[in-house]
Amino acid sequence: xxxxxxxxxxxxxxxxxxxxxxxxxxxxxxxxxxxxxxxxxxxxxxxxxxxxxxxxxxxxxxxxxxxxxxxxxxxxxxxxxxxxxxxxxxxxxxxxxxxxxxxxxxxxxxxxxxxxxxxxxxxxxxxxxxxxxxxxxxxxxxxxxxxxxxxxxxxxxxxxxxxxxxxxxxxxxxxxxxxxxxxxxxxxxxxxxxxxxxxxxxxxxxxxxxxxxxxxxxxxxxxxxxxxxxxxxxxxxxxx
Amino acid sequence: xxxxxxxxxxxxxxxxxxxxxxxxxxxxxxxxxxxxxxxxxxxxxxxxxxxxxxxxxxxxxxxxxxxxxxxxxxxxxxxxxxxxxxxxxxxxxxxxxxxxxxxxxxxxxxxxxxxxxxxxxxxxxxxxxxxxxxxxxxxxxxxxxxxxxxxxxxxxxxxxxxxxxxxxxxxxxxxxxxxxxxxxxxxxxxxxxxxxxxxxxxxxxxxxxxxxxxxxxxxxxxxxxxxxxxxxxxxxxxxxxxxxxxxxxxxxxxxxxxxxxxxxxxxxxxxxxxxxxxxxxxxxxx
Numbered sequence: 001x002x003x004x005x006x007x008x009x010x011x012x013x014x015x016x017x018x019x020x021x022x023x024x025x026x027x028x029x030x031x032x033x034x035x036x037x038x039x040x041x042x043x044x045x046x047x048x049x050x051x052x053x054x055x056x057x058x059x060x061x062x063x064x065x066x067x068x069x070x071x072x073x074x075x076x077x078x079x080x081x082x083x084x085x086x087x088x089x090x091x092x093x094x095x096x097x098x099x100x101x102x103x104x105x106x107x108x109x110x111x112x113x114x115x116x117x118x119x120x121x122x123x124x125x126x127x128x129x130x131x132x133x134x135x136x137x138x139x140x141x142x143x144x145x146x147x148x149x150x151x152x153x154x155x156x157x158x159x160x161x162x163x164x165x166x167x168x169x170x171x172x173x174x175x176x177x178x179x180x181x182x183x184x185x186x187x188x189x190x191x192x193x194x195x196x197x198x199x200x201x202x203x204x205x206x207x208x209x210x211x212x213x214x215x216x217x218x219x220x221x222x223x224x225x226x227x228x229x230x231x232x233x234x235x236x237x238x239x240x
Numbered sequence: 241x242x243x244x245x246x247x248x249x250x251x252x253x254x255x256x257x258x259x260x261x262x263x264x265x266x267x268x269x270x271x272x273x274x275x276x277x278x279x280x281x282x283x284x285x286x287x288x289x290x291x292x293x294x295x296x297x298x299x300x301x302x303x304x305x306x307x308x309x310x311x312x313x314x315x316x317x318x319x320x321x322x323x324x325x326x327x328x329x330x331x332x333x334x335x336x337x338x339x340x341x342x343x344x345x346x347x348x349x350x351x352x353x354x355x356x357x358x359x360x361x362x363x364x365x366x367x368x369x370x371x372x373x374x375x376x377x378x379x380x381x382x383x384x385x386x387x388x389x390x391x392x393x394x395x396x397x398x399x400x401x402x403x404x405x406x407x408x409x410x411x412x413x414x415x416x417x418x419x420x421x422x423x424x425x426x427x428x429x430x431x432x433x434x435x436x437x438x439x440x441x442x443x444x445x446x447x448x449x450x451x452x453x454x455x456x457x458x459x460x461x462x463x464x465x466x467x468x469x470x471x472x473x474x475x476x477x478x479x480x481x482x483x484x485x486x487x488x489x490x491x492x493x494x495x496x497x498x499x500x501x502x503x504x505x506x507x508x509x510x511x512x513x514x515x516x517x518x519x520x521x522x523x524x525x526x
């Protein structure tokens with residue numbers, strides 16, 4: 001078990017690099033856009049990507065799995081370590097998300113005005129696109145050309161749907177987070193979000209539940225997708 | 241004492257069935273030879289339960305699936321083309337092995353990586369084919385394993401590196417007299433100078449098991465015409481295959497044929513002869 005956990009944790013060093021990049025992106029966006037909304041949304045989703053991909057990024061070929069299964073722990077320990085890794089990755093991502101949000105809000109934008117909707121939507125849809133498409137496709141086909149072709153097509157399809165979801169979901173999430181840290185949770189949501197968007201008032205507990213539910217859903221969905229992909233590749237660990 | 245005992249260990253694929261029985265004794269180096277796709281790697285994977293096999297597989301006198309983590313850590317295994325994710329760094333492999341194997345010998349790991357010129361930094365995927373083969377070998381040999389399983393450890397290596405690997409194997413057995421090594425190789429000369437006994441596998445079945453010295457001392461290849469072959473005493477004939485001049489006949493007592501058939505050429509036995517004749521003989525029969 002110790003060997004497997006070490007193996008997975010060695011992989012996390014790459015994730016920490018990813019988190020750090022996200023943090024820098026968030027800060028740059030925040031300073032340049034003079035707002036907190038877009039960078040917060042982007043970084044939270046970025047770390048979600050890393051979190052959801054972490055457990056499977058380490059087990060991406062049958063040969064690698066063969067190597068791990070040959071180590072002392074065997075199948076049961078490998079599966080156990082796999083799930084421990086998944087949980088730790090999620091927890092770590094949430095910590096990073098919180099840290100990024102805090103830093104961005106405290107040192108980033110001076111305003112909580114919503115940037116132009118297209119900017120947020122494009123950035124977030126791009127991120128979601130990466131979550132949903134890149135990893136499974138690259139695992140299935142492993143060819144960049146095919147990936148780019150699919151990417152272009154799916155990006156357009158995604159954009160419309162994602163825009164609707166994120167205009168409401170992402171904006172609410174980011175606004176609530178920023179309000180939370182700035183002590184502005186009493187303000188009228190509709191007033192903050194901007195013209196043309198009327199949103200229901202949501203209490204903090206409800207918001208927390210929705211946010212957690214959304215995060216877990218994203219994580220679970222990507223996990224399920226990847227497990228299905230693995231099943232197609234005769235992912236032996238799943239056959240237990 | 242047998243450190244590994246396989247009795248009708250069987251694996252079924254769509255177009256391939258493995259059914260292997262073999263024994264690896266303490267203090268011995270056992271060779272496994274066979275053509276590509278004959279089942280060598282599958283045999284090795286079934287030993288450590290990477291591939292689920294039927295039949296009986298005992299390691300250290302115990303059902304291989306019931307080994308504890310400590311017992312499994314006394315097995316060292318290196319495959320031809322299986323290793324950790326290429327994104328991992330060379331130093332991280334050392335840390336992973338140290339965590340996984342309770343008897344991991346860091347000093348030995350450092351000595352061997354220095355001897356084989358493995359870079360101290362950088363990602364695995366940036367290593368050359370030879371460096372990767374050597375690192376796989378090192379990862380199997382540095383935790384004082386009682387049972388070492390090596391799938392073509394010299395594949396893709398230059399002559400110097402091959403010699404270094406064989407040298408390390410000999411030294412290992414000198415230092416670990418209660419251990420055993422089973423290895424496969426397509427370079428049969430390596431096994432002739434190293435292995436105590438040899439199994440030959442073909443199409444998933446063991447078709448020959450012999451002491452290596454017996455093969456080199458007693459076995460022979462009789463070269464004869466078809467007419468001479470018809471009249472040949474078949475008592476010690478193991479198999480034959482067609483040749484431009486008639487037949488190559490693998491025999492287990494070359495002196496018998498040297499004495500009784502002075503007109504025929506008889507070459508000393510080599511593992512290559514066994515491999516070629518027995519494999520082709522089977523094809524002819526089929």
